[in-house]
Amino acid sequence: MESSSTSTIISLLVILLSFSLASSDSFQDNFYKCLNSQISVPLSNCFYTPNNPSFTPLLNSSAQNLRCLLPSVPKPELIFTPLTESDVQSAVICSKQLNIQLKVRSGGHDYEGLSYISETGTPFVVVDLSKLRSVSVDIEGNNAWVEAGATVGELYYRIAEKSKIHGYPAGLCSSLGIGGHITGGAYGSMMRKYGLGADNVLDARIIDANGNILDRESMGEDLFWAIRGGGGGSFGIILAWKVKLVPVPETVTVFTVTKTLEQGATKILYKWQQVADKLDEDLFIRVITQTGDGAKKGVRTVSNSYNALFLGGVDRLLQIMAESFPELGLQRKDCVEMSWLESVLYIAGYPSSVPPEILLQGKSTFKNYFKAKSDFVKEPIPESGLEGIWKRFLEEDTPLMIWNPYGGMMSKISESDIPFPHRNGTLFKIQYVTIWGDADKASPGRHVEWIRKLYNYMSTYVSKFPREAYVNYRDLDLGMNKYGSTDFVQASVWGSKYFKNNFNRLVRIKTKVDPDNFFRHEQSIPTLPKEGKQRRRRGRRSHHQG
Numbered sequence: 001m002e003s004s005s006t007s008t009i010i011s012l013l014v015i016l017l018s019f020s021l022a023s024s025d026s027f028q029d030n031f032y033k034c035l036n037s038q039i040s041v042p043l044s045n046c047f048y049t050p051n052n053p054s055f056t057p058l059l060n061s062s063a064q065n066l067r068c069l070l071p072s073v074p075k076p077e078l079i080f081t082p083l084t085e086s087d088v089q090s091a092v093i094c095s096k097q098l099n100i101q102l103k104v105r106s107g108g109h110d111y112e113g114l115s116y117i118s119e120t121g122t123p124f125v126v127v128d129l130s131k132l133r134s135v136s137v138d139i140e141g142n143n144a145w146v147e148a149g150a151t152v153g154e155l156y157y158r159i160a161e162k163s164k165i166h167g168y169p170a171g172l173c174s175s176l177g178i179g180g181h182i183t184g185g186a187y188g189s190m191m192r193k194y195g196l197g198a199d200n201v202l203d204a205r206i207i208d209a210n211g212n213i214l215d216r217e218s219m220g221e222d223l224f225w226a227i228r229g230g231g232g233g234s235f236g237i238i239l240a241w242k243v244k245l246v247p248v249p250e251t252v253t254v255f256t257v258t259k260t261l262e263q264g265a266t267k268i269l270y271k272w273q274q275v276a277d278k279l280d281e282d283l284f285i286r287v288i289t290q291t292g293d294g295a296k297k298g299v300r301t302v303s304n305s306y307n308a309l310f311l312g313g314v315d316r317l318l319q320i321m322a323e324s325f326p327e328l329g330l331q332r333k334d335c336v337e338m339s340w341l342e343s344v345l346y347i348a349g350y351p352s353s354v355p356p357e358i359l360l361q362g363k364s365t366f367k368n369y370f371k372a373k374s375d376f377v378k379e380p381i382p383e384s385g386l387e388g389i390w391k392r393f394l395e396e397d398t399p400l401m402i403w404n405p406y407g408g409m410m411s412k413i414s415e416s417d418i419p420f421p422h423r424n425g426t427l428f429k430i431q432y433v434t435i436w437g438d439a440d441k442a443s444p445g446r447h448v449e450w451i452r453k454l455y456n457y458m459s460t461y462v463s464k465f466p467r468e469a470y471v472n473y474r475d476l477d478l479g480m481n482k483y484g485s486t487d488f489v490q491a492s493v494w495g496s497k498y499f500k501n502n503f504n505r506l507v508r509i510k511t512k513v514d515p516d517n518f519f520r521h522e523q524s525i526p527t528l529p530k531e532g533k534q535r536r537r538r539g540r541r542s543h544h545q546g
């Protein structure tokens with residue numbers, strides 16, 4: 001009794017002491033000392049404080065949303081770029097010891113910058129995995145091990161380098177970090193045929209809250225379930241994914257056909273909504289909506305671009321389109337046959353003159369200031385509803401919307417197979433984006449208001465109870481954890497949108513594997529309140545009173 005209360009007082013003192021030392025310089029010194037005692041390489045290669053000239057270029061390097069880099073946005077106390085798995089372990093151990101929030105970044109594409117900024121304004125460190133990016137492809141075994149810092153483009157390139165008839169069904173944008181991307185699902189142009197990236201994961205190496213390295217066998221099926229779609233930054237640090245390869249034909253076909261309002265865009269899009277999820281599984285046609293000059297110069301119009309990948313040759317594609325979607329008027333001259341890897345570049349938006357080696361740069365090409373939101377649609381939106389969208393689009397500077405068809409394999413996988421729940425019954429997903437330039441960087445309010453109003457307008461036409469959203473399109477408008485504490489009821493608001501009924505299982509697993517809530521961020525999975533902790537608190541209070 002006596003000695004346990006003494007040790008409580010001592011540990012309280014230690015905590016108080018470490019809080020008062022947390023003012024930035026000494027914190028960095030302490031972190032440095034802690035790491036130094038743990039790792040063998042010189043820290044000068046991987047330890048960056050804000051007064052290091054390389055700090056800002058490194059912070060900027062993979063940050064995709066320029067909105068999150070403004071001077072007004074809180075910056076990390078330091079960035080650590082581990083060179084080995086055990087360096088990552090040391091970072092976990094030292095962050096825990098010094099009681100500082102750790103954020104992990106793989107590809108930096110988070111929509112709200114959650115991997116490198118903090119909305120809560122509390123000190124944090126960034127563990128940037130960009131130097132852990134090896135990819136090893138085993139064609140005979142039909143799999144690949146990919147380290148978290150590699151991009152999907154690097155993975156696609158390394159697969160195609162070894163085989164023209166293997167692929168992997170993940171994201172369309174080639175600079176996505178495989179580490180964060182798969183944690184939220186990872187959809188791409190082969191999702192109707194093979195499902196998500198997360199549906200095609202065989203194993204993973206992660207570091208848990210105790211600093212242990214686990215694989216599928218040692219983490220167990222609960223945690224292995226949670227990390228495949230439960231969102232990044234809640235359960236541990238993914239070091240590498242082992243993914244399953246899928247067959248692709250030697251020749252695939254792509255096309256992009258654009259229809260403006262004057263060309264009957266509304267009626268064609270109405271028809272697309274009825275067929276896109278029912279088409280042959282080899283065919284994926286997404287719709288990209290933008291504004292621009294119409295037939296008359298200076299008069300803006302809305303255009304819908306039908307951007308497609310077909311896992312087969314042009315003859316069969318034309319047959320399918322004539323039967324299922326003749327309204328688009330697809331012609332042979334619109335179609336280009338190519339290899340699967342070339343289609344990756346095409347869908348990512350590169351001109352055909354660009355060689356595939358660009359995928360190895362691992363750099364993003366599409367950085368800007370933006371705000372985005374998402375919805376899932378279960379019934380076709382009537383033409384009158386579409387017209388309301390066009391009206392709003394014509395009122396914004398650079399609006400963008402992408403409609404992604406579901407159906408096929410997406411409908412065959414059950415809602416609870418992995419945490420990603422948006423399956424059978426979903427016709428398509430909408431992503432809304434508004435982009436602005438340097439001129440508006442200090443006051444983006446008008447654009448953010450615009451997208452929120454559009455989102456309100458859409459409520460009639462999209463999924464309800466809950467209104468579903470894609471966790472990989474993080475949206476802090478849906479709610480946010482407070483610093484250091486998470487609240488189950490509050491988190492259920494966005495949790496049910498991202499995960500539907502899987503949210504409760506995610507919370508149970510989180511509580512089991514990370515009861516102290518070490519891995520946390522603005523929208524991390526909460527832990528359940530600890531019974532023991534409440535009892536201890538009560539005990540302490542009565543001690544004080546006595």
Ligand SMILES: Cc1cc2nc3c(=O)[nH]c(=O)nc-3n(C[C@H](O)[C@H](O)[C@H](O)COP(=O)(O)OP(=O)(O)OC[C@H]3O[C@@H](n4cnc5c(N)ncnc54)[C@H](O)[C@@H]3O)c2cc1C
Binds near residue numbers: 175184237
């Ligand atoms: C231009 C663009 C295009 C996109 N296209 C697609 C698409 O085609 N398909 C699609 O599904 N999504 C797409 N996304 C969304 C994308 O999947 C998510 O932003 C994803 O989280 C990015 O992963 P990242 O590693 O690049 O991001 P990061 O910003 O590094 O991380 C995202 C989140 O995961 C956490 N995290 C990062 N690394 C790890 C790790 N190793 N272990 C645990 N947690 C980690 C971070 O802390 C953060 O919370 C796109 C995003 C952008 C900006």
Ligand SMILES: *[C@@H]1O[C@H](CO)[C@@H](O)[C@H](O)[C@H]1NC(C)=O
Binds near residue numbers: 056057060069070
């Ligand atoms: C980092 O990005 C910000 C925002 O775009 C920019 O203002 C700044 O100049 C960049 N700094 C460096 C060193 O790249």
Ligand SMILES: *[C@@H]1O[C@H](CO)[C@@H](O)[C@H](O)[C@H]1NC(C)=O
Binds near residue numbers: 411412424425
């Ligand atoms: C998908 O849902 C429809 C309608 O609710 C149902 O008829 C069909 O059997 C479901 N398909 C699968 C694969 O579960």
